[in-house]
Amino acid sequence: MAGGNPLSMGRAIAVDLGTANTRIFVKGQGLVLNEPSMVAVDGRSGAVVAVGHEAKRMRGRTPKNIRLVRPIKDGVIADFDLCEQMFKQFLQRVSTSRWSKPSVVVVVPSEVTGVESRAVKDAAEFAGARRPVGVIEETMAAAIGLGLPIHEPSANLVVSIGGGTTEVAVISLGGIVTENSVRVGGDEFNNIIVAGFKRIFKLDIGENTAEEVKIHLGSAWPLAQEIVGDVGGRDTSTGLPRTQEVTTNQIREILDDGVDKIIDAIRKTLERTPPELASDVISNGMYIVGGGALLAGLEERVTHETGIQTFIASEPLLTVILGAGLSLENLSTIKGLAPQGDD
Numbered sequence: 001m002a003g004g005n006p007l008s009m010g011r012a013i014a015v016d017l018g019t020a021n022t023r024i025f026v027k028g029q030g031l032v033l034n035e036p037s038m039v040a041v042d043g044r045s046g047a048v049v050a051v052g053h054e055a056k057r058m059r060g061r062t063p064k065n066i067r068l069v070r071p072i073k074d075g076v077i078a079d080f081d082l083c084e085q086m087f088k089q090f091l092q093r094v095s096t097s098r099w100s101k102p103s104v105v106v107v108v109p110s111e112v113t114g115v116e117s118r119a120v121k122d123a124a125e126f127a128g129a130r131r132p133v134g135v136i137e138e139t140m141a142a143a144i145g146l147g148l149p150i151h152e153p154s155a156n157l158v159v160s161i162g163g164g165t166t167e168v169a170v171i172s173l174g175g176i177v178t179e180n181s182v183r184v185g186g187d188e189f190n191n192i193i194v195a196g197f198k199r200i201f202k203l204d205i206g207e208n209t210a211e212e213v214k215i216h217l218g219s220a221w222p223l224a225q226e227i228v229g230d231v232g233g234r235d236t237s238t239g240l241p242r243t244q245e246v247t248t249n250q251i252r253e254i255l256d257d258g259v260d261k262i263i264d265a266i267r268k269t270l271e272r273t274p275p276e277l278a279s280d281v282i283s284n285g286m287y288i289v290g291g292g293a294l295l296a297g298l299e300e301r302v303t304h305e306t307g308i309q310t311f312i313a314s315e316p317l318l319t320v321i322l323g324a325g326l327s328l329e330n331l332s333t334i335k336g337l338a339p340q341g342d343d
Helices: 080-093 113-128 138-146 187-202 207-217 246-273 274-286 299-307 320-325
Strands: 012-017 020-024 030-036 039-042 048-051 067-069 104-106 128-136 156-161 167-170 175-182 228-235 243-245 284-289 310-312
Touching: 012 080, 012 113, 012 246, 012 320, 020 080, 020 320, 030 080, 030 320, 039 080, 048 080, 080 113, 104 113, 104 156, 104 320, 113 128, 128 138, 138 156, 138 167, 138 284, 138 320, 156 246, 156 274, 167 246, 167 274, 175 246, 175 310, 207 228, 207 243, 207 246, 243 246, 246 299, 284 299, 299 310, 310 320
Parallel strands: 012 104, 104 128, 156 284, 284 310
Antiparallel strands: 012 020, 020 030, 039 048, 039 067, 156 167, 167 175, 228 243
16 A cells, blocks of 8 residues: 555565664565664663663763663674664664564674574564564675675685674675674774774773764775874873874774784685685785775775775675565575574
8 A cells, every 4th residue: 555654564674783783674665773782771771761862862971870781792782682672672663563473584793693592583583573573694794785796606705894893705696605703892992092092092982972073083094194183082101181183094003903803704705615616716806895885995995904805895785684684585595594403
């Protein structure tokens, strides 16, 4: 019926339950929700005060009785109860029907265990999903979102740099041939910047500031024009507020170890790839998606370090969820729908 809610008509939805952000795609409608995977909890009552954007706006500004929790860690559920409640609220925001349960497919890390996969399915069912809940591997969803010919007998290398982890996979004939993951992503970059400022500049900065530094001053390869910026924080010696002048070159050096870990994960994946498929990868190139793909100069750095032409997705933040949404059209042909080890 024209104007009806897709979920109320029993349509399928895809969910990217990420460490940093949760995104929901409704079949026939597209991306309908994109919010931080964050929950504000009252420490006294245990009640959920806010989720998503509302919770993130409280970061660094909460009273003592309110704590902020990110229920997803390294791509898997860390706090099951809060994840269930967050998932349920997000689903309610895109559905007005209490009676018709939607079919749900959830994006999971490529190396997810059976227990972790079961936890994701349970959380989705609690939130109101119809049984059974499907899962699709992150790198497979990314490949679909990139429009790669995943069912052909030719290999494609996909790297997904999320908030908690980096997933690397070689895909051929509709399945993942070899894969690797490392616990480095956008969050770890923020942590590295916080630690770097304390070590080098004797300055304490918060997570929000670190994220701004990463976005505006972070890079993985020398820039055509290096930038200088002022960063405010608290002096570790005096405890007083202070502003520190920093350059993009200094921030690049701080981030270097994190970038090296991602490149090492790519190398290890390539080392385990059959020679014929490795040849395909050299010909087809490498594709990077996820928020971490936005780090300036990453394309040039990875190409230089691996010798493989690297491409950044046109919409790196949305590639995975859009691919998961497209997968709703033809789930039966995708081997990544049910990761090995799931029950």
